[in-house]
Amino acid sequence: MYSKIIIVDGYNDEPAGLGVPPYIDVYPRLIAGAVWMAKKDVNIIYWTIDEVRNNIESFIDQARKSDLAVFIAGPEVPGKYIGGKPLSYREAEKLAFLLKDTFKILVGPAARYGFGIGGGSVAVERKILYRIFDELVYGDPEIYFYNLIKYGAEKAEPWKLRENYELANKAFILGAKIIKQHPNYGWNLIVEIETFRGCPRWVVGGCSFCTEPRYGRPLMRNPENIVKEIEQLYRFGARHFRIGRQPDILAYMGKGVGEKEYPEPNIEALEKLFHGIRNVAPGLRVLHIDNVNPGTIIHNPEKSIKALKTIVKYHTPGDVAALGIESFDEKVVRMNNLKVYPEEALVVIKIINEIGRHRGWNGLPHLLPGVNLLYGLPGETKNTFRINYEYLKKIYEEGLLIRRINIRKVSVLENTPLWMHKKTVEQLLRKHKRIYNIYRIKIMNEIDRAMLQKIAPINSILRYLYTEKQVGEYTIARQPASYPIIVKIPGKLPLRKIIDVRVKKVAAKSIIATPT
Known part of the structure; x- marks a missing residue:
C-alpha cells in the first residue's frame, strides 16, 4: 500500500532536543527506521523546510505523488537560528492546503504540546491543528509508523508512548542512513543523540513551563545501544555528535531515577558510554553534551564532579553545559518549581569553571556553563530584571566564565502547568516589555561582550x-x-x-x- 513517503523536517527545538540545521534530531531517523523495518523497499524522500521554500514547485509535485506527507515541527523553545528557519504555523497551513489530497501527518512536539509560535506567545492548540493535518502523532513516532506500514491505519495508535527502547533502538539503526539526504551532510551536520526520555524531576512536577516531565517516569537507553547507533551513523559519514537529547546528562542511568528528584550520577555508565563512543567513532571531530541540571550538582557534588571530569576526558573542547537556571529571583524560582536558588547557581557555575575552563586544541575552553534567563514566568516583577543583572555581574566580577547567556520570553505550551496561567504570562510580558528590552541590551553590552573577550581573546x-x-x-x-x-x-x-x-x-x- 505504501511505496513512497515524503518527510518535511520543519525543525524542532525543545528543552531536550534540537533539530535546526546544522542539527538533525531523532524524529527523521525514527520515522525512516520504523518504516523500513516494516517494509524495506519504501522510498523515503527527506526535505528540510528550507529546501521546500527554495524549491516549492518541485516539492509539491513530489508530495502529491507520495502516499504520505509527514511534517516534523515544534519550535517550542524560543530561539534565533543561523542554520535554518523553523516551519511556522502559517506555512503549515499553506502547505496543507496545497496538499489537500495527500494524507498529512504531524509529528514532533507540536503534535503533543501545541504549535509554538515564538517566545512570549501561547502555542496553537492541538484541536486547531486537526483542521489542517489528517493525523497528529503525539505518541512515539516509531510505534505509529511501524504499525501503520506493517498493519494498516486501523492498527496505528498515534497516542501510544514507548514502554521500552526495543523498537526505537532498531529504528535508530535502520534510519541512520537518512542523514545522507540532509543538506548539511558531508560538512557541518551534527547528529543529536538520545540517551533517555523524561525528566527525573517528574516526581515533583518539574518546572512550570517544561514539557519533559510530562512524559512521566524517565526511560533510559543502555550504553551498548547508543554506541551501536553512533557506530552506524559513523559508517554513514557522521563525524559530529551531541549527546544532547536529555534534560540532564548527569542523571543518565543515575541511582534513584524515577524515585528521587536529583538522582546520583552513575560514573560507570557515563564512562562506558563515552569510552564506547570513542572506540566506534575514532575519527569523530565533535562530541558535545547539552543539558545539565544544576540541582543534580548541588545535591550530589562529589559524584557530579567525577561525572563532569569523565565527560571532559572523552569529549571535544568548546563544549557547553546548558544549565537550567531560568531566574536568579528567589520568588520566581519558588513559584515555578525551578531547580536551584541563586547562591546555589553560583556554586554550580564555579564547579564547572574549575573542571572545564582550560583550553583545548580548537582554541576554546573545554567545558563552560550556559545560562538561560526566561521572562514572563509567574512571580516576576520589575525587580526580577535587576536581580538577574546583578547576579550576572557578580559572576563576571568573580572571574567566572559563562559561554552563552540566552535571554528569552517564555513560550506557553499545552499540557504544561504554565498553560493554566497563560493569561498571567501574557499580562506580565506586556507589562514588562520595555524593561525586558532595556535589560537585554544592557546584559549584551556589559556582560556578554566582556565574557566573550575572555573566552576568545584578541589575537587568539x-x-x-x-x-x-x-x-x-x-x-x-x-x-x-x-x-x-x-x-x-x-x-x-x-x-x-x-x-x-x-x-x-x-x-x-x-x-x-x-x-x-
Whole structure:
C-alpha cells in the first residue's frame, strides 16, 4: 500500500532536543527506521523546510505523488537560528492546503504540546491543528509508523508512548542512513543523540513551563545501544555528535531515577558510554553534551564532579553545559518549581569553571556553563530584571566564565502547568516589555561582550570552523558545536570550507576574525 513517503523536517527545538540545521534530531531517523523495518523497499524522500521554500514547485509535485506527507515541527523553545528557519504555523497551513489530497501527518512536539509560535506567545492548540493535518502523532513516532506500514491505519495508535527502547533502538539503526539526504551532510551536520526520555524531576512536577516531565517516569537507553547507533551513523559519514537529547546528562542511568528528584550520577555508565563512543567513532571531530541540571550538582557534588571530569576526558573542547537556571529571583524560582536558588547557581557555575575552563586544541575552553534567563514566568516583577543583572555581574566580577547567556520570553505550551496561567504570562510580558528590552541590551553590552573577550581573546586562534553563509560584506563561519560562536570574516570566502581564524574584534554575540 505504501511505496513512497515524503518527510518535511520543519525543525524542532525543545528543552531536550534540537533539530535546526546544522542539527538533525531523532524524529527523521525514527520515522525512516520504523518504516523500513516494516517494509524495506519504501522510498523515503527527506526535505528540510528550507529546501521546500527554495524549491516549492518541485516539492509539491513530489508530495502529491507520495502516499504520505509527514511534517516534523515544534519550535517550542524560543530561539534565533543561523542554520535554518523553523516551519511556522502559517506555512503549515499553506502547505496543507496545497496538499489537500495527500494524507498529512504531524509529528514532533507540536503534535503533543501545541504549535509554538515564538517566545512570549501561547502555542496553537492541538484541536486547531486537526483542521489542517489528517493525523497528529503525539505518541512515539516509531510505534505509529511501524504499525501503520506493517498493519494498516486501523492498527496505528498515534497516542501510544514507548514502554521500552526495543523498537526505537532498531529504528535508530535502520534510519541512520537518512542523514545522507540532509543538506548539511558531508560538512557541518551534527547528529543529536538520545540517551533517555523524561525528566527525573517528574516526581515533583518539574518546572512550570517544561514539557519533559510530562512524559512521566524517565526511560533510559543502555550504553551498548547508543554506541551501536553512533557506530552506524559513523559508517554513514557522521563525524559530529551531541549527546544532547536529555534534560540532564548527569542523571543518565543515575541511582534513584524515577524515585528521587536529583538522582546520583552513575560514573560507570557515563564512562562506558563515552569510552564506547570513542572506540566506534575514532575519527569523530565533535562530541558535545547539552543539558545539565544544576540541582543534580548541588545535591550530589562529589559524584557530579567525577561525572563532569569523565565527560571532559572523552569529549571535544568548546563544549557547553546548558544549565537550567531560568531566574536568579528567589520568588520566581519558588513559584515555578525551578531547580536551584541563586547562591546555589553560583556554586554550580564555579564547579564547572574549575573542571572545564582550560583550553583545548580548537582554541576554546573545554567545558563552560550556559545560562538561560526566561521572562514572563509567574512571580516576576520589575525587580526580577535587576536581580538577574546583578547576579550576572557578580559572576563576571568573580572571574567566572559563562559561554552563552540566552535571554528569552517564555513560550506557553499545552499540557504544561504554565498553560493554566497563560493569561498571567501574557499580562506580565506586556507589562514588562520595555524593561525586558532595556535589560537585554544592557546584559549584551556589559556582560556578554566582556565574557566573550575572555573566552576568545584578541589575537587568539580558533580552529576548525566551517564557512556557512555570506551576509553583506562578511562571510559567517562557525565551529560545529553545541553553542558555536558566530565568527564574521571580512570579504566573501568560498562556502562549506574548513578554516582557522585569528580573533580581531569582539562584539556581544559574535567576533570579527581573519583567516590564519
